[in-house]
Amino acid sequence: MQEKGLDLLWVTSPPNMNYLSGYDGWSFYVHQGLLVSLDAEEPVWIGRHIDVNAARITSFLDEANILGYDESYITDGKHALSFVADIVRSRNLGNSRIGVEMDTHYFTAKAYAVLSEELANASFFDADHLVNWARIVKSGAEIAYLREAGAITDIAMRAAIDAIDVDVRQCDVAGIVFQNLISGHPDYFGDMPDYQTLPMGENTSAPHLTWTDERFKAGDICTLELGANRYRYHAPLARTVFVGDPPDGIKRLAAIVGEGLEAALDEIRPGVQAQSIESVWRGITRRAGLRKESRIGYSVGLGYPPDWGEGTASLAPGDTTELAENMTFHLIIGIWNDHYGYELSETFLVTETGAECLSALSRELIVKDG
Amino acid sequence: MQEKGLDLLWVTSPPNMNYLSGYDGWSFYVHQGLLVSLDAEEPVWIGRHIDVNAARITSFLDEANILGYDESYITDGKHALSFVADIVRSRNLGNSRIGVEMDTHYFTAKAYAVLSEELANASFFDADHLVNWARIVKSGAEIAYLREAGAITDIAMRAAIDAIDVDVRQCDVAGIVFQNLISGHPDYFGDMPDYQTLPMGENTSAPHLTWTDERFKAGDICTLELGANRYRYHAPLARTVFVGDPPDGIKRLAAIVGEGLEAALDEIRPGVQAQSIESVWRGITRRAGLRKESRIGYSVGLGYPPDWGEGTASLAPGDTTELAENMTFHLIIGIWNDHYGYELSETFLVTETGAECLSALSRELIVKDG
Numbered sequence: 125m126q127e128k129g130l131d132l133l134w135v136t137s138p139p140n141m142n143y144l145s146g147y148d149g150w151s152f153y154v155h156q157g158l159l160v161s162l163d164a165e166e167p168v169w170i171g172r173h174i175d176v177n178a179a180r181i182t183s184f185l186d187e188a189n190i191l192g193y194d195e196s197y198i199t200d201g202k203h204a205l206s207f208v209a210d211i212v213r214s215r216n217l218g219n220s221r222i223g224v225e226m227d228t229h230y231f232t233a234k235a236y237a238v239l240s241e242e243l244a245n246a247s248f249f250d251a252d253h254l255v256n257w258a259r260i261v262k263s264g265a266e267i268a269y270l271r272e273a274g275a276i277t278d279i280a281m282r283a284a285i286d287a288i289d290v291d292v293r294q295c296d297v298a299g300i301v302f303q304n305l306i307s308g309h310p311d312y313f314g315d316m317p318d319y320q321t322l323p324m325g326e327n328t329s330a331p332h333l334t335w336t337d338e339r340f341k342a343g344d345i346c347t348l349e350l351g352a353n354r355y356r357y358h359a360p361l362a363r364t365v366f367v368g369d370p371p372d373g374i375k376r377l378a379a380i381v382g383e384g385l386e387a388a389l390d391e392i393r394p395g396v397q398a399q400s401i402e403s404v405w406r407g408i409t410r411r412a413g414l415r416k417e418s419r420i421g422y423s424v425g426l427g428y429p430p431d432w433g434e435g436t437a438s439l440a441p442g443d444t445t446e447l448a449e450n451m452t453f454h455l456i457i458g459i460w461n462d463h464y465g466y467e468l469s470e471t472f473l474v475t476e477t478g479a480e481c482l483s484a485l486s487r488e489l490i491v492k493d494g
Numbered sequence: 495m496q497e498k499g500l501d502l503l504w505v506t507s508p509p510n511m512n513y514l515s516g517y518d519g520w521s522f523y524v525h526q527g528l529l530v531s532l533d534a535e536e537p538v539w540i541g542r543h544i545d546v547n548a549a550r551i552t553s554f555l556d557e558a559n560i561l562g563y564d565e566s567y568i569t570d571g572k573h574a575l576s577f578v579a580d581i582v583r584s585r586n587l588g589n590s591r592i593g594v595e596m597d598t599h600y601f602t603a604k605a606y607a608v609l610s611e612e613l614a615n616a617s618f619f620d621a622d623h624l625v626n627w628a629r630i631v632k633s634g635a636e637i638a639y640l641r642e643a644g645a646i647t648d649i650a651m652r653a654a655i656d657a658i659d660v661d662v663r664q665c666d667v668a669g670i671v672f673q674n675l676i677s678g679h680p681d682y683f684g685d686m687p688d689y690q691t692l693p694m695g696e697n698t699s700a701p702h703l704t705w706t707d708e709r710f711k712a713g714d715i716c717t718l719e720l721g722a723n724r725y726r727y728h729a730p731l732a733r734t735v736f737v738g739d740p741p742d743g744i745k746r747l748a749a750i751v752g753e754g755l756e757a758a759l760d761e762i763r764p765g766v767q768a769q770s771i772e773s774v775w776r777g778i779t780r781r782a783g784l785r786k787e788s789r790i791g792y793s794v795g796l797g798y799p800p801d802w803g804e805g806t807a808s809l810a811p812g813d814t815t816e817l818a819e820n821m822t823f824h825l826i827i828g829i830w831n832d833h834y835g836y837e838l839s840e841t842f843l844v845t846e847t848g849a850e851c852l853s854a855l856s857r858e859l860i861v862k863d864g
Contacts, residue, residue, distance in 0.1 A: 295683030
């Protein structure tokens with residue numbers, strides 16, 4: 125904030141709110157945020173009055189820094205950002221230089237219009253991803269949660285692979301996946317899953333479709349992209365399952381993707397640029413005739429719906445972020461052809477000398493007898 | 495649109511996109527939307543190129559009306575709304591009167607800034623909830639999905655009640671809930687759950703907390719708020735479980751809430767105002783000494799994270815919406831005291847003469863032997 129010349133920051137992004145205050149409630153469908161002032165010891169949580177108890181329970185904030193707006197802001201046409209503006213003015217901060225997260229999911233066009241109109245003497249600056257970038261290197265406590273999340277993801281992935289079989293409904297496999305993601309580990313629970321996909325057949329040709337009640341049959345392909353989380357710290361993982369005897373084309377694709385992913389993982393160490401990881405992948409797989417246009421990974425960690433990515437570094441051409449120890453990425457290869465898809469991924473931690481994958485599962489195409 | 499004098503509408507809200515085109519992908523974490531033109535037969539879907547296949551598979555749109563932006567809009571600092579502006583200009587619609595959903599979750603401050611800057615000759619109008627209000631009366635097909643969702647919710651709620659017992663971990667109950675929500679009914683699957691809460695003990699004092707790995711013990715109270723969905727049509731339901739012998743105060747609270755909810759349900763019929771339902775509830779429960787400040791319900795149906803509510807009518811003081819046949823509401827009584835909470839709800843369909851509840855479960859406080 126000091127570098128950017130900001131006096132105040134209005135933080136709307138749920139993972140950023142969590143990172144700065146501990147707040148963890150499923151309340152982000154209404155306007156809420158943290159007011160971070162350079163001059164104050166603690167941020168101020170502002171949200172709907174019915175969520176004040178959640179802020180008391182989950183955040184470390186002082187009672188005086190938890191402020192709820194009443195129900196008239198939900199049902200009577202009053203806007204919650206007017207309430208925020210009132211608080212800013214009442215603290216004599218109406219002339220501040222205020223950072224706002226312009227392109228974050230829950231900071232709507234209207235929220236900004238109301239805030240900037242009601243604080244006409246303030247100046248506004250785009251502080252999008254300012255907090256996200258501060259999150260990119262993980263602490264020991266964060267890494268512990270991510271490793272636990274990785275262990276739960278493996279439990280759920282193994283259960284999914286075990287359950288897939290001819291005549292089993294896809295939704296029954298998905299149900300088992302969610303049960304395992306949430307029941308978690310014998311020693312610790314899994315938190316509310318964000319998005320998980322489990323498409324089958326032609327639906328695998330698109331990355332963001334889910335399951336149906338179709339039954340598996342010989343010749344089906346199924347991509348599993350799962351991510352358990354511990355206190356919202358996610359460890360995603362993707363594998364692809366083939367029911368029956370896979371055609372040579374799919375076996376070849378699996379081999380190329382596997383080779384490319386191994387080579388990319390080998391390249392990881394502190395000091396290497398994010399784009400170099402993608403470039404190694406691209407070199408190997410292009411020679412084998414495979415083209416993929418989207419990025420092959422992104423920084424991962426604390427997340428709330430609709431996204432477990434952190435919105436900062438990407439493993440993509442042009443991204444010059446230097447990898448550093450204790451960064452975590454989801455390295456995901458998704459190939460979406462016209463009629464089917466193939467996915468393989470690892471969530472890794474950058475170590476002093478390389479990469480530590482959070483999953484212990486093997487990386488081959490998984491074949492279930494048809 | 496005609497009444498509001500709009501030529502074009504940029505629809506960002508995922509349920510509104512689904513309603514107008516059928517599009518159903520888990521891709522709303524990136525910018526996407528529908529361009530609805532008064533002069534065109536069909537809306538135009540604009541999204542990330544990797545989601546084009548999902549639009550082909552799930553929407554009814556013509557191939558020519560599905561337009562994907564490339565990866566440079568994700569990783570190279572280009573903004574997807576510039577791509578949208580290019581399309582508007584290329585169709586000679588740059589001088590239009592354009593409606594935008596100013597306060598919808600995924601229409602960010604930046605999205606609006608880019609769109610309005612790049613279309614400097616257009617004029618912009620707030621069309622927030624324009625499509626939502628068109629969704630408030632359900633069709634026969636929508637009602638069929640909602641009834642199926644209601645049947646799945648009951649299956650999951652029964653499974654949760656069966657599973658709760660002394661020494662059982664809360665997360666294991668939550669896992670069973672999700673498995674049932676997704677496995678669904680023997681004849682049809684449940685879709686990806688949105689938000690579900692399952693707090694226990696002191697966490698029940700806040701409406702938006704979830705589970706932990708604590709074990710149930712005699713004296714625990716647990717509120718279950720679940721909502722299965724069929725093709726994103728939700729039928730939420732809340733019940734409260736007490737482990738062991740409930741204190742008189744909780745039994746009394748359950749009786750008052752139950753009586754108030756029954757009276758509110760009795761009041762429902764076409765032509766009655768939304769606020770009248772709340773007023774009946776309030777009259778009965780105030781006399782019994784209960785105060786509740788938040789609304790007691792909202793229009794429900796098509797929903798995506800982070801919210802299954804439709805954002806239109808509320809059962810709250812001041813809401814003069816007249817109930818009409820085939821509207822659907824979640825009538826939810828949530829009482830959050832300082833140290834515990836109590837929840838009871840029904841999702842109902844307004845019929846020709848009254849209300850049809852989508853759940854068949856009884857409405858008492860559920861007592862599990864401790």
